Amino acid sequence: MMLQNWKPNTSNNKRRFRPLVGLIVAVLGLAVLMAAQQLPNRHRMEADLTQRSTQALHSAGLSDVRVTFTGRDGWLTAGSPAEAEQALDIVRPLEGVRAAEAQVPPAPAKAVLVPPSALVVMGHGTASVSGTVPSESARTALVGAAAALDAESVEDRLTVDAGVTDAALPGLADVLRAIGHRATGATVQLDGGTLTVSGAVSSEAHKNAVLTAARATGAPVVDQLAIPDVAQQLRDLPQLTFASGGDSLTTASEASLVMVSRLLKANPSTRLRIEGHTDATGSAESNLVLSRARAEAVQDFLAAQGVAVDRLSATGFGETRLKVPDTSAANRAENRRVELLTGDGRS
Structure with missing residues (x-):
């Protein structure tokens, strides 16, 4: 077979290719036309589904739920899982809805405020104030309260x-006023939400006043306040003495008992044992009666000064x-005496 004279028939190929190209162009054109016609319809459908879903959610009291549609598939944004579940139960049954899902965005992180800190140290005629407070007004108030303590x-x-709170700060001025200038080495420290008061105060009543003001701040209170030893204060007073053979208080003894009454009023939990004694002059029996009379004379004087009788006991030896x-x-004059002892037996 001789092939050297064969030539491709390009004219026939071209004639066959032209109808194919035309068909492809026609199909593509039809697709574009159909897509162009469907696009407005899809938008209208999505808008209709969105509108009806929103109305249904509003009617159910879920006006904060947001809904959008892509085709017939809905996507809801709710504020909580319970709200999302309720919203889905409303939207999914609506006509035209194919599927619906919901999301609950995470809550924005809240700024964490830390408690303030304050340390007030009081000395002889001086005060130091340090720490961190939330505002200039808080600063002015605290410094002013310290300055008011003479x-x-x-x-x-x-x-x-501004990143700290004012927790317990407003009440610190009252704590400082309660401490006043009668305390020795007093400090007030607010740290980590806990209020610590320390130093030596003048009496139990003084301590109670400071602790009452401290607890009114709302912060947990650590009590490191010290009060003087009442028994030692009683020992430091002049001895109560009596004239020989009598139970009448001398003027000096009455002056001492006035100080005792003030001491007892300032320390309301202290109970007092009053013990009467005599010298050895006379009979033992008469001396016992006399010692009791002397103890009762002291008890009566203190009661007249306003000391509750149930805090006092009198006996004679x-x-x-x-x-x-x-x-x-x-x-013998020194033996004719009345001794005052605190309720725990210490003189």
């Missing part, structure tokens, strides 16, 4: 930071507990 100078080392040998007039 402080000749106040060292202000406070820092203002006669000549059985001589303080010094009953060998001289001076010693």
